[in-house]
Amino acid sequence: MARWPKPAEGSWTKHFDLDTAPISYEDSTSPEFYELERDAIFKKAWLNVGRVEQLPRKGSYFTKEIQVTNNSIIIVRSGEGDSEVRAFHNVCRHRGNKLVWDDNPRDETAGNCRQFTCKYHAWRYNLDGSLNYVQQEGEFFDLDKKDFGLAPVHCEVWAGFIFINLAEEPEQSLVDFLGPMVTNLEGYPFDKLTERYYYRAEVGANWKLYMDAFAEFYHAPILHAGQTTKAFASAAAEAGFEAPHYQVDGPHRLVSTAGVVASGMPPEMRRPMEDATRSGLFGPWDKPEIEWVDPPGLNPAKCDPWGLDSFQIFPHMVLLVWGGGWYLTYHYWPTAHNKHIFEANVYFVPPKNARERIAHEMAAVTFKEYGLQDANTLEATQISLESQAVKTFALNDQEVLVRHLHKVVADKVEEYVQQSRVKVDAP
Ligand code: FES
Ligand SMILES: [Fe+2]
Known part of the structure; x- marks a missing residue:
């Protein structure tokens, strides 16, 4: 019994x-099926990338390499509270250099800073993603810095777990996505x-x-x-x-x-x-x-x-x-x-x-x-x-x-x- x-x-x-x-298990051996999963699943679902303790103070950040969607993401704390945990595509708005990386551009990194400075031509971004400095700005043509902030990624925090969503518009809020079985924790x-x-x-x-x-x-x-x-x-x-x-x-x-x-x-x-x-x-x-x-x-x-x-x-x-x-x-x-x-x-x-x-x-x-x-x-x-x-x-x-x-x-x-x-x- x-x-x-x-x-x-x-x-x-x-x-x-x-x-x-x-x-x-063809879904686990087929390269074609994997290609579909990228868009059907990983570009639509809320993805947990870490916890708030990884961002202890204003300016703390870490990067996440998400190969399945071809993205590198910066997750940064721009101030106190969960609403100040933000995510951005790790792409400089000038000529597309990867903004935050250390020795190897494919490796993830973490640290603390007051602003992000691009290694290529030194454009600088505030912690909220806005562009604050363009080198030789006068050489550009009608450039309005307001239009060149970092591309934001949807980011929400539940119980200290930081989630991002790579859809243009997520189908559900994080709490709705997680549902009662999880959120009752x-x-x-x-x-x-x-x-x-x-x-x-x-x-x-x-x-x-x-x-x-x-x-x-x-x-x-x-x-x-x-x-x-x-x-x-x-x-x-x-x-x-x-x-x-x-x-x-x-x-x-x-x-x-x-x-x-x-x-x-x-x-x-x-x-x-x-x-x-x-x-x-x-x-x-x-x-x-x-x-x-x-x-x-x-x-x-x-x-x-x-x-x-x-x-x-x-x-x-x-x-x-x-x-x-x-x-x-x-x-x-x-x-x-x-x-x-x-x-x-x-x-x-x-x-x-x-x-x-x-x-x-x-x-x-x-x-x-x-x-x-x-x-x-x-x-x-x-x-x-x-x-x-x-x-x-x-x-x-x-x-x-x-x-x-x-x-x-x-x-x-x-x-x-x-x-x-x-x-x-x-x-
Ligand atoms: S690519 Fe970043 S400043 Fe030029
Ligand atoms: Fe096991």
């Missing part, structure tokens, strides 16, 4: 009105979890394949077995994985998992390093001592015991909130049909002492190791999918969110193709 009840329809897959037939103390560990990797797999690896935990007891003691790995493999709760809201997804109290496990289930650091597989064992307000969107089904909520925010972000009082984000930035850049950020309440710091470091390196195990496997998956030797693949009910992502992507691309056709056909 199942440990967690299934919905009345008998399965999560049917509950969300999804098909149960095997699926094709408002009130979680993201602003107090400011100790950040970051890493990135270029992965030789389609971006959706890595999203899939965080949309299901069916693989966890198997693929990540080597990361635990033999006793833990065999118990986990025997138990298998079952989520107490899945949810979808528009293009976004959620899986909640049951909790494990690491300190309460028998000693043979734990590694000596975990005992020494009081941290590891499930993060730090001790919840930080701050006032916790659990917003309604956290553990929405009130699973007990509860371990974590993994929110998959369309198209390319995972926000994973742990019961132990920490969270992480993953981003998958496509660079080709069979490559993407994976970024991971792990956030904690800043440590009060060395022991807490070590517990955080232990959690961060543990998650990096997980990520590398997933990434390595996904390169193998990409290679084998590209052989086209097998066309369809089975998905079980614990992989329901995998099915949902591929369906949402297919629907968005289809809708875009239909709209473009209407435009072409229109007189």
Whole structure:
């Protein structure tokens, strides 16, 4: 008998009105499909590019290279408050030089400045994007500086997460786009979890394949077995994985998992390093001592015991909130049909002492190791999918969110193709 009840329809897959037939991964191997995703998805959706803590004071900025849309974006704080977080195309209005970069024009950068000065002919821009200085201005012809500010990009902040939208006019506000499943997390103390560990990797797999690896935990007891003691790995493999709760809201997804109290496990289930650091597989064992307000969107089904909520925010972000009082984000930035850049950020309440710091470091390196195990496997998956030797693949009910992502992507691309056709056909 199942440990967690299934919905009345008998399965999560049917509950969300999804098909149960095997699926094709042509959407992850086709260069043509990737070309469509650029416009149909990445130029239309709100994309999280970072957090407000990355812009601590007026003049703080960072750049974001978004290869899938061919853009470089400057995100800058021009004053206090979320409305002063702005985004601009990183393109000088004089002759198009990239405005902000350091040694290599393709690398992202960050810093603090009073204004942006172009390296080519020294045009200068204020933090609000307006052009304030043109060298030898008298040589130009009727140039009105007001007409040559940086090209703005739609930028909104929710709960400290900075999102941009590359559409001329976004179809929805950020809050409407995120929908209640995500925005009901408002009130979680993201602003107090400011100790950040970051890493990135270029992965030789389609971006959706890595999203899939965080949309299901069916693989966890198997693929990540080597990361635990033999006793833990065999118990986990025997138990298998079952989520107490899945949810979808528009293009976004959620899986909640049951909790494990690491300190309460028998000693043979734990590694000596975990005992020494009081941290590891499930993060730090001790919840930080701050006032916790659990917003309604956290553990929405009130699973007990509860371990974590993994929110998959369309198209390319995972926000994973742990019961132990920490969270992480993953981003998958496509660079080709069979490559993407994976970024991971792990956030904690800043440590009060060395022991807490070590517990955080232990959690961060543990998650990096997980990520590398997933990434390595996904390169193998990409290679084998590209052989086209097998066309369809089975998905079980614990992989329901995998099915949902591929369906949402297919629907968005289809809708875009239909709209473009209407435009072409229109007189
Ligand atoms: S291209 Fe920037 S000042 Fe000329
Ligand atoms: Fe994994």
